[in-house]
Amino acid sequence: MSETPLAFMVITLVVLAIFFIVDLFVIGRKPHVPSTKECLQHIAFFIAAAVVFGAVLWFVAGSQPAIEFYSGWLTEYSLSIDNLFVFVIIMSNFSVPRQLQKYVLSVGIAIALVLRGIFILVGVTLITRFTWVFFIFGAFLLYTAYKVVKGEDEEYHENRLVSWLRKALRITDEYDGEHLRVKKNGVSYFTPMLIVFLAIGTTDVMFAFDSIPAIFGLTHDPFIVFTSNVFALLGLQQLYFLLGAMLDKLAYLPIGLSVVLAFIGIKLILEALHSNTLPFINSGQPITSVPEVPTWLSLAVIVLAIGSAALASVIKAKKESKSALQSV
Numbered sequence: 001m002s003e004t005p006l007a008f009m010v011i012t013l014v015v016l017a018i019f020f021i022v023d024l025f026v027i028g029r030k031p032h033v034p035s036t037k038e039c040l041q042h043i044a045f046f047i048a049a050a051v052v053f054g055a056v057l058w059f060v061a062g063s064q065p066a067i068e069f070y071s072g073w074l075t076e077y078s079l080s081i082d083n084l085f086v087f088v089i090i091m092s093n094f095s096v097p098r099q100l101q102k103y104v105l106s107v108g109i110a111i112a113l114v115l116r117g118i119f120i121l122v123g124v125t126l127i128t129r130f131t132w133v134f135f136i137f138g139a140f141l142l143y144t145a146y147k148v149v150k151g152e153d154e155e156y157h158e159n160r161l162v163s164w165l166r167k168a169l170r171i172t173d174e175y176d177g178e179h180l181r182v183k184k185n186g187v188s189y190f191t192p193m194l195i196v197f198l199a200i201g202t203t204d205v206m207f208a209f210d211s212i213p214a215i216f217g218l219t220h221d222p223f224i225v226f227t228s229n230v231f232a233l234l235g236l237q238q239l240y241f242l243l244g245a246m247l248d249k250l251a252y253l254p255i256g257l258s259v260v261l262a263f264i265g266i267k268l269i270l271e272a273l274h275s276n277t278l279p280f281i282n283s284g285q286p287i288t289s290v291p292e293v294p295t296w297l298s299l300a301v302i303v304l305a306i307g308s309a310a311l312a313s314v315i316k317a318k319k320e321s322k323s324a325l326q327s328v
Helices: 006-027 036-061 063-093 098-129 133-150 160-168 192-216 222-233 236-243 253-274 295-327
Strands: 181-184 187-190
Touching: 006 036, 006 222, 036 063, 036 222, 036 236, 063 098, 063 192, 063 222, 063 236, 063 253, 063 295, 098 133, 098 192, 098 222, 098 236, 133 192, 133 253, 160 192, 187 192, 192 222, 192 253, 253 295
Parallel strands: none
Antiparallel strands: 181 187
Protein backbone atom coordinates (compact mmCIF):
# COMPACT_ATOMS: atom_id res chain seq x y z
CA MET A 1 0.00 0.00 0.00
CA SER A 2 1.33 3.44 -0.89
CA GLU A 3 2.50 5.74 1.91
CA THR A 4 1.80 8.77 -0.28
CA PRO A 5 -1.31 10.92 0.43
CA LEU A 6 -4.10 10.37 -2.11
CA ALA A 7 -4.49 14.10 -2.85
CA PHE A 8 -0.78 14.35 -3.70
CA MET A 9 -1.01 11.36 -6.04
CA VAL A 10 -4.02 12.80 -7.87
CA ILE A 11 -2.36 16.22 -8.32
CA THR A 12 0.86 14.55 -9.50
CA LEU A 13 -0.92 12.43 -12.11
CA VAL A 14 -2.84 15.46 -13.44
CA VAL A 15 0.36 17.54 -13.72
CA LEU A 16 2.23 14.67 -15.40
CA ALA A 17 -0.64 14.21 -17.86
CA ILE A 18 -0.39 17.90 -18.78
CA PHE A 19 3.41 17.62 -19.13
CA PHE A 20 3.06 14.58 -21.35
CA ILE A 21 0.36 16.08 -23.60
CA VAL A 22 2.32 19.31 -24.08
CA ASP A 23 5.66 17.51 -24.59
CA LEU A 24 4.38 14.94 -27.08
CA PHE A 25 1.33 16.35 -28.79
CA VAL A 26 1.93 20.12 -28.77
CA ILE A 27 5.71 20.52 -29.00
CA GLY A 28 6.22 17.05 -30.45
CA ARG A 29 3.70 17.53 -33.28
CA LYS A 30 5.69 20.43 -34.72
CA PRO A 31 7.74 18.80 -37.51
CA HIS A 32 11.24 20.19 -37.04
CA VAL A 33 14.72 19.20 -35.92
CA PRO A 34 15.21 20.74 -32.45
CA SER A 35 18.32 22.82 -31.90
CA THR A 36 20.93 21.91 -29.28
CA LYS A 37 19.72 24.83 -27.14
CA GLU A 38 16.10 23.66 -27.34
CA CYS A 39 17.11 20.09 -26.43
CA LEU A 40 19.19 21.20 -23.46
CA GLN A 41 16.39 23.45 -22.16
CA HIS A 42 13.79 20.66 -22.33
CA ILE A 43 16.06 18.02 -20.79
CA ALA A 44 17.16 20.38 -17.99
CA PHE A 45 13.53 21.25 -17.24
CA PHE A 46 12.37 17.63 -16.94
CA ILE A 47 15.42 16.55 -14.91
CA ALA A 48 14.85 19.48 -12.55
CA ALA A 49 11.15 18.55 -12.36
CA ALA A 50 12.06 14.97 -11.37
CA VAL A 51 14.49 16.19 -8.70
CA VAL A 52 11.91 18.62 -7.29
CA PHE A 53 9.21 15.93 -7.36
CA GLY A 54 11.46 13.60 -5.34
CA ALA A 55 12.10 16.36 -2.79
CA VAL A 56 8.36 17.12 -2.44
CA LEU A 57 7.66 13.38 -2.14
CA TRP A 58 10.23 13.21 0.67
CA PHE A 59 8.39 16.06 2.44
CA VAL A 60 4.85 14.63 2.12
CA ALA A 61 5.54 10.87 2.38
CA GLY A 62 8.98 10.44 4.00
CA SER A 63 12.48 9.49 2.93
CA GLN A 64 11.77 5.88 1.91
CA PRO A 65 9.35 6.64 -0.99
CA ALA A 66 11.60 9.50 -2.15
CA ILE A 67 14.73 7.32 -2.25
CA GLU A 68 12.75 4.61 -4.05
CA PHE A 69 11.63 7.20 -6.62
CA TYR A 70 15.15 8.52 -7.22
CA SER A 71 16.48 4.96 -7.57
CA GLY A 72 13.70 3.98 -9.98
CA TRP A 73 13.91 7.17 -12.01
CA LEU A 74 17.70 6.93 -12.45
CA THR A 75 17.42 3.27 -13.47
CA GLU A 76 14.58 3.87 -15.95
CA TYR A 77 16.26 6.99 -17.35
CA SER A 78 19.50 5.07 -17.89
CA LEU A 79 17.61 2.26 -19.62
CA SER A 80 15.85 4.84 -21.81
CA ILE A 81 19.21 6.29 -22.89
CA ASP A 82 20.43 2.81 -23.80
CA ASN A 83 17.20 2.20 -25.74
CA LEU A 84 17.98 5.23 -27.88
CA PHE A 85 20.63 3.11 -29.60
CA VAL A 86 17.82 0.96 -31.01
CA PHE A 87 15.70 3.97 -31.97
CA VAL A 88 18.63 5.38 -33.95
CA ILE A 89 18.99 2.06 -35.80
CA ILE A 90 15.24 1.86 -36.56
CA MET A 91 15.16 5.42 -37.91
CA SER A 92 18.20 4.65 -40.06
CA ASN A 93 16.87 1.30 -41.33
CA PHE A 94 13.59 2.86 -42.46
CA SER A 95 15.21 6.08 -43.75
CA VAL A 96 12.85 8.28 -41.72
CA PRO A 97 13.31 11.94 -42.78
CA ARG A 98 14.96 13.86 -39.95
CA GLN A 99 12.14 16.42 -39.77
CA LEU A 100 9.63 13.59 -39.14
CA GLN A 101 11.67 11.77 -36.50
CA LYS A 102 10.32 13.94 -33.68
CA TYR A 103 6.76 12.98 -34.59
CA VAL A 104 7.67 9.28 -34.81
CA LEU A 105 9.30 9.48 -31.38
CA SER A 106 6.16 11.15 -29.96
CA VAL A 107 4.01 8.23 -31.07
CA GLY A 108 6.61 5.69 -29.92
CA ILE A 109 6.88 7.23 -26.46
CA ALA A 110 3.07 7.36 -26.12
CA ILE A 111 2.95 3.65 -27.00
CA ALA A 112 5.70 3.00 -24.44
CA LEU A 113 3.73 4.76 -21.70
CA VAL A 114 0.58 2.75 -22.41
CA LEU A 115 2.50 -0.53 -22.51
CA ARG A 116 4.39 0.23 -19.31
CA GLY A 117 1.12 1.14 -17.60
CA ILE A 118 -0.32 -2.26 -18.55
CA PHE A 119 2.82 -4.08 -17.42
CA ILE A 120 2.77 -2.19 -14.11
CA LEU A 121 -0.82 -3.25 -13.40
CA VAL A 122 0.02 -6.86 -14.28
CA GLY A 123 3.21 -6.70 -12.20
CA VAL A 124 1.40 -5.36 -9.13
CA THR A 125 -1.18 -8.15 -9.39
CA LEU A 126 1.53 -10.81 -9.73
CA ILE A 127 3.74 -9.68 -6.85
CA THR A 128 0.71 -9.23 -4.58
CA ARG A 129 -0.52 -12.78 -5.12
CA PHE A 130 2.64 -14.67 -6.05
CA THR A 131 5.85 -13.54 -4.37
CA TRP A 132 7.74 -16.32 -6.17
CA VAL A 133 7.47 -14.26 -9.37
CA PHE A 134 10.53 -12.37 -8.04
CA PHE A 135 12.60 -15.44 -8.86
CA ILE A 136 11.52 -15.07 -12.50
CA PHE A 137 12.04 -11.29 -12.53
CA GLY A 138 15.47 -11.71 -10.94
CA ALA A 139 16.60 -14.39 -13.38
CA PHE A 140 15.30 -12.34 -16.31
CA LEU A 141 17.26 -9.26 -15.18
CA LEU A 142 20.45 -11.30 -14.81
CA TYR A 143 19.94 -12.59 -18.36
CA THR A 144 19.21 -9.04 -19.59
CA ALA A 145 22.38 -7.78 -17.88
CA TYR A 146 24.35 -10.42 -19.78
CA LYS A 147 22.73 -9.39 -23.09
CA VAL A 148 23.42 -5.70 -22.46
CA VAL A 149 27.10 -6.20 -21.66
CA LYS A 150 27.45 -8.42 -24.76
CA GLY A 151 25.87 -5.68 -26.88
CA GLU A 152 22.91 -7.79 -28.00
CA ASP A 153 20.33 -5.24 -26.78
CA GLU A 154 21.75 -2.63 -29.15
CA GLU A 155 20.82 -4.63 -32.23
CA TYR A 156 17.52 -4.34 -34.07
CA HIS A 157 16.15 -7.34 -35.91
CA GLU A 158 12.99 -6.85 -37.94
CA ASN A 159 10.32 -9.07 -36.37
CA ARG A 160 7.96 -11.39 -38.23
CA LEU A 161 4.97 -9.05 -38.00
CA VAL A 162 6.81 -6.21 -39.73
CA SER A 163 8.28 -8.59 -42.34
CA TRP A 164 4.83 -10.06 -43.04
CA LEU A 165 3.24 -6.64 -43.46
CA ARG A 166 5.89 -5.68 -45.97
CA LYS A 167 4.72 -8.58 -48.13
CA ALA A 168 0.98 -8.45 -47.41
CA LEU A 169 0.24 -4.73 -47.87
CA ARG A 170 0.75 -2.18 -50.60
CA ILE A 171 3.45 0.06 -49.16
CA THR A 172 5.10 2.95 -50.98
CA ASP A 173 8.80 3.70 -50.82
CA GLU A 174 8.28 7.39 -50.08
CA TYR A 175 6.97 9.17 -46.97
CA ASP A 176 4.10 11.65 -47.28
CA GLY A 177 4.54 13.80 -44.19
CA GLU A 178 2.78 12.25 -41.20
CA HIS A 179 0.24 10.37 -43.33
CA LEU A 180 -0.19 6.62 -42.98
CA ARG A 181 -2.07 6.25 -46.28
CA VAL A 182 -1.75 7.86 -49.66
CA LYS A 183 -3.54 7.46 -53.03
CA LYS A 184 -1.69 6.95 -56.28
CA ASN A 185 -3.64 6.67 -59.54
CA GLY A 186 -6.80 5.97 -57.53
CA VAL A 187 -5.17 3.11 -55.57
CA SER A 188 -4.63 3.38 -51.80
CA TYR A 189 -1.20 2.61 -50.41
CA PHE A 190 0.26 2.63 -46.92
CA THR A 191 3.33 4.80 -46.41
CA PRO A 192 6.47 3.47 -44.67
CA MET A 193 5.26 5.37 -41.57
CA LEU A 194 2.98 2.41 -40.73
CA ILE A 195 5.95 0.02 -40.64
CA VAL A 196 8.00 2.47 -38.57
CA PHE A 197 5.21 2.76 -35.98
CA LEU A 198 4.92 -1.02 -35.75
CA ALA A 199 8.69 -1.40 -35.43
CA ILE A 200 8.82 1.22 -32.65
CA GLY A 201 5.75 -0.22 -30.91
CA THR A 202 6.92 -3.84 -30.91
CA THR A 203 10.37 -2.72 -29.76
CA ASP A 204 8.71 -0.81 -26.90
CA VAL A 205 7.19 -4.11 -25.74
CA MET A 206 10.68 -5.52 -25.27
CA PHE A 207 11.76 -2.34 -23.47
CA ALA A 208 8.84 -2.77 -21.07
CA PHE A 209 9.93 -6.35 -20.35
CA ASP A 210 13.34 -4.97 -19.35
CA SER A 211 12.27 -1.94 -17.38
CA ILE A 212 9.30 -3.12 -15.33
CA PRO A 213 11.07 -6.02 -13.54
CA ALA A 214 13.95 -3.61 -12.83
CA ILE A 215 11.74 -1.01 -11.16
CA PHE A 216 9.86 -3.64 -9.12
CA GLY A 217 13.23 -4.68 -7.76
CA LEU A 218 13.49 -1.22 -6.19
CA THR A 219 9.93 -0.52 -5.06
CA HIS A 220 6.54 -2.26 -4.90
CA ASP A 221 4.58 1.00 -4.79
CA PRO A 222 2.65 1.28 -8.11
CA PHE A 223 2.53 5.09 -7.81
CA ILE A 224 6.32 5.34 -7.58
CA VAL A 225 6.76 2.72 -10.31
CA PHE A 226 4.51 4.70 -12.67
CA THR A 227 5.92 8.17 -11.89
CA SER A 228 9.49 6.87 -12.26
CA ASN A 229 8.63 5.62 -15.75
CA VAL A 230 6.82 8.81 -16.78
CA PHE A 231 9.66 11.08 -15.66
CA ALA A 232 12.12 8.81 -17.50
CA LEU A 233 10.11 9.13 -20.74
CA LEU A 234 9.56 12.91 -20.56
CA GLY A 235 12.08 14.77 -22.68
CA LEU A 236 13.21 11.58 -24.42
CA GLN A 237 12.62 13.15 -27.86
CA GLN A 238 15.04 15.96 -27.13
CA LEU A 239 17.52 13.51 -25.60
CA TYR A 240 17.38 11.48 -28.83
CA PHE A 241 18.39 14.45 -30.96
CA LEU A 242 20.99 15.68 -28.47
CA LEU A 243 22.68 12.30 -28.12
CA GLY A 244 22.02 11.02 -31.65
CA ALA A 245 25.52 11.88 -32.78
CA MET A 246 27.08 11.01 -29.43
CA LEU A 247 25.64 7.58 -28.64
CA ASP A 248 28.72 5.86 -30.00
CA LYS A 249 30.80 7.87 -27.53
CA LEU A 250 28.93 6.41 -24.53
CA ALA A 251 31.09 3.32 -24.86
CA TYR A 252 30.83 2.14 -21.26
CA LEU A 253 27.13 2.84 -20.66
CA PRO A 254 26.14 -0.80 -21.39
CA ILE A 255 28.62 -1.98 -18.75
CA GLY A 256 27.15 0.42 -16.17
CA LEU A 257 23.62 -0.69 -17.05
CA SER A 258 24.54 -4.37 -16.84
CA VAL A 259 25.93 -3.81 -13.33
CA VAL A 260 22.69 -2.08 -12.28
CA LEU A 261 20.46 -4.77 -13.80
CA ALA A 262 22.53 -7.60 -12.31
CA PHE A 263 22.45 -5.93 -8.88
CA ILE A 264 18.65 -5.50 -9.01
CA GLY A 265 18.28 -9.09 -10.26
CA ILE A 266 20.24 -10.42 -7.27
CA LYS A 267 18.24 -8.11 -4.97
CA LEU A 268 14.98 -9.56 -6.32
CA ILE A 269 16.15 -13.15 -5.82
CA LEU A 270 17.23 -12.38 -2.24
CA GLU A 271 13.85 -10.76 -1.60
CA ALA A 272 12.09 -13.79 -3.07
CA LEU A 273 14.03 -16.07 -0.72
CA HIS A 274 13.29 -13.82 2.24
CA SER A 275 9.54 -14.02 1.59
CA ASN A 276 9.72 -17.55 0.19
CA THR A 277 6.44 -19.32 -0.69
CA LEU A 278 7.84 -22.17 -2.81
CA PRO A 279 7.24 -25.54 -1.12
CA PHE A 280 10.43 -27.11 -2.50
CA ILE A 281 12.66 -24.41 -0.98
CA ASN A 282 12.92 -24.66 2.80
CA SER A 283 9.44 -26.28 2.88
CA GLY A 284 7.88 -23.02 1.74
CA GLN A 285 9.07 -21.14 4.83
CA PRO A 286 10.69 -17.68 4.53
CA ILE A 287 14.48 -17.80 4.81
CA THR A 288 15.01 -15.02 7.36
CA SER A 289 18.79 -15.44 7.32
CA VAL A 290 18.90 -14.04 3.77
CA PRO A 291 20.08 -10.41 3.91
CA GLU A 292 17.75 -7.64 2.75
CA VAL A 293 19.25 -4.94 0.54
CA PRO A 294 18.32 -1.46 1.84
CA THR A 295 16.95 1.08 -0.63
CA TRP A 296 19.73 3.58 0.06
CA LEU A 297 22.29 0.97 -1.02
CA SER A 298 20.37 0.42 -4.26
CA LEU A 299 20.49 4.16 -4.97
CA ALA A 300 24.22 4.28 -4.18
CA VAL A 301 24.99 1.37 -6.52
CA ILE A 302 22.90 2.89 -9.34
CA VAL A 303 24.56 6.32 -9.04
CA LEU A 304 28.06 4.82 -8.77
CA ALA A 305 27.61 2.39 -11.69
CA ILE A 306 26.00 4.84 -14.13
CA GLY A 307 28.19 7.75 -13.03
CA SER A 308 31.40 5.72 -13.40
CA ALA A 309 30.31 4.43 -16.82
CA ALA A 310 29.50 7.96 -18.02
CA LEU A 311 32.78 9.39 -16.68
CA ALA A 312 34.84 6.55 -18.19
CA SER A 313 33.06 7.08 -21.54
CA VAL A 314 33.85 10.81 -21.53
CA ILE A 315 37.52 10.16 -20.69
CA LYS A 316 37.75 7.54 -23.45
CA ALA A 317 36.12 9.86 -26.00
CA LYS A 318 38.53 12.69 -25.10
CA LYS A 319 41.55 10.40 -25.43
CA GLU A 320 40.37 9.16 -28.83
CA SER A 321 39.75 12.73 -29.98
CA LYS A 322 43.19 13.80 -28.80
CA SER A 323 44.83 10.84 -30.55
CA ALA A 324 42.97 11.63 -33.76
CA LEU A 325 44.20 15.24 -33.69
CA GLN A 326 47.79 14.15 -33.05
CA SER A 327 47.70 11.70 -35.94
CA VAL A 328 46.65 14.41 -38.42
